[in-house]
Amino acid sequence: xxxxxxxxxxxxxxxxxxxxxxxxxxxxxxxxxxxxxxxxxxxxxxxxxxxxxxxxxxxxxxxxxxxxxxxxxxxxxxxxxxxxxxxxxxxxxxxxxxxxxxxxxxxxxxxxxxxxxxxxxxxxxxxxxxxxxxxxxxxxxxxxxxxxxxx
Amino acid sequence: xxxxxxxxxxxxxxxxxxxxxxxxxxxxxxxxxxxxxxxxxxxxxxxxxxxxxxxxxxxxxxxxxxxxxxxxxxxxxxxxxxxxxxxxxxxxxxxxxxxxxxxxxxxxxxxxxxxxxxxxxxxxxxxxxxxxxxx
Numbered sequence: 001x002x003x004x005x006x007x008x009x010x011x012x013x014x015x016x017x018x019x020x021x022x023x024x025x026x027x028x029x030x031x032x033x034x035x036x037x038x039x040x041x042x043x044x045x046x047x048x049x050x051x052x053x054x055x056x057x058x059x060x061x062x063x064x065x066x067x068x069x070x071x072x073x074x075x076x077x078x079x080x081x082x083x084x085x086x087x088x089x090x091x092x093x094x095x096x097x098x099x100x101x102x103x104x105x106x107x108x109x110x111x112x113x114x115x116x117x118x119x120x121x122x123x124x125x126x127x128x129x130x131x132x133x134x135x136x137x138x139x140x141x142x143x144x145x146x147x148x149x150x151x
Numbered sequence: 152x153x154x155x156x157x158x159x160x161x162x163x164x165x166x167x168x169x170x171x172x173x174x175x176x177x178x179x180x181x182x183x184x185x186x187x188x189x190x191x192x193x194x195x196x197x198x199x200x201x202x203x204x205x206x207x208x209x210x211x212x213x214x215x216x217x218x219x220x221x222x223x224x225x226x227x228x229x230x231x232x233x234x235x236x237x238x239x240x241x242x243x244x245x246x247x248x249x250x251x252x253x254x255x256x257x258x259x260x261x262x263x264x265x266x267x268x269x270x271x272x273x274x275x276x277x278x279x280x281x282x283x284x285x286x
Binding site: 040041045048055056058062070 | 178182187200278
């Protein structure tokens, strides 16, 4: 390996590390998909305060863009009703098919037509953050924490 | 050095950018610099956030071009007129956005700049390339 190739590889590794696992200890990253900016911000902020990494998407298309960009994601929290061509149920089916290692949690006011969605947990709005955090810690136990190269 | 200041008293930056592959790394970088960051995907979301008294925005950091009812220029004009204490910055390109984020990091003094803004620019370019690859 030439030194310039090594330099590029080191830079790549550094970018991965600083942007997706920036704390000393690698942390789990959760993608929050919600079109109400205040609810999205509230959930994402609470996740960050609880020690998770949180990435925010305004709709399912943004979420898919992030997932396709191969950003390291451990779990997706999504609403069902979302603006655009893709709703939260479509997003969950895509994840099950294309990235089955990613855990999924639904937070929605409207669940009845989607009772059979293959998700790890379901919460109805208005959401109780403490209950959500408890479930997330069960789904993402600290012992299993791993960086982008660790799974 | 980080986390010594109570979370509620950390200056808050509202990042308004409709491309998630630019918004995400910029917001992440500013958080690493010690800021609290609210993300808005368009001007309407930004106005929703600005209307909430409990969220005190110090800086509105907007992309010049935005989809929706209002672009970044108009949003910044609105902020100047209606919230004169709030600083506004406009970014026309991803490179400029990364540069501005770097400047805000240096002004912030909440924490040392975690890494150079060139790395943010580099990351944005790579993220945007994934979209071209798959479309």
